[in-house]
Amino acid sequence: MVYYDTASEPVTLGFYAMYDDSSVLTGGEMPVGTAFSIGSIDAQGIFESTIQGLKRITDMPNRSATLLLPCVTRYLMLAPDQEAELRLIQDTLTPTHMPFMMGYSGGEICPMPDAEGVLRNRFHNYTFCVCVL
Numbered sequence: 001m002v003y004y005d006t007a008s009e010p011v012t013l014g015f016y017a018m019y020d021d022s023s024v025l026t027g028g029e030m031p032v033g034t035a036f037s038i039g040s041i042d043a044q045g046i047f048e049s050t051i052q053g054l055k056r057i058t059d060m061p062n063r064s065a066t067l068l069l070p071c072v073t074r075y076l077m078l079a080p081d082q083e084a085e086l087r088l089i090q091d092t093l094t095p096t097h098m099p100f101m102m103g104y105s106g107g108e109i110c111p112m113p114d115a116e117g118v119l120r121n122r123f124h125n126y127t128f129c130v131c132v133l
Contacts, residue, residue, distance in 0.1 A: 003035040006114040014125040028123035053128045054092045065099045067131040072104035
């Protein structure tokens with residue numbers, strides 16, 4: 001979790017490598033001095049967020065179509081059963097007889113309020129992104 005000085009909420013970014021000089025390669029901008037906390041993502045957390053997202057989708061009675069673009073890191077974290085999230089989505093949405101499409105994104109941009117409430121685009125990782133039409 002990255003806590004930007006100007007943001008009201010933290011942002012989840014992947015940490016891909018740590019170097020000998022203690023610098024870190026992250027999945028998005030992280031200015032010098034930015035506070036962060038370390039955690040891990042596991043299959044249970046991925047499935048919990050998928051189920052929560054699917055419930056919000058199926059609770060929308062007037063939807064015409066659903067576009068799902070979860071982060072590809074979710075797919076990678078589910079190894080060796082990397083298609084488990086896709087099966088969960090398909091098993092949940094197919095019986096509703098509403099069209100849907102799913103693909104994976106390589107990081108997500110989402111506006112988040114800064115300390116003054118102004119929306120600022122932030123790059124995220126590990127998200128479950130959905131657009132309901």
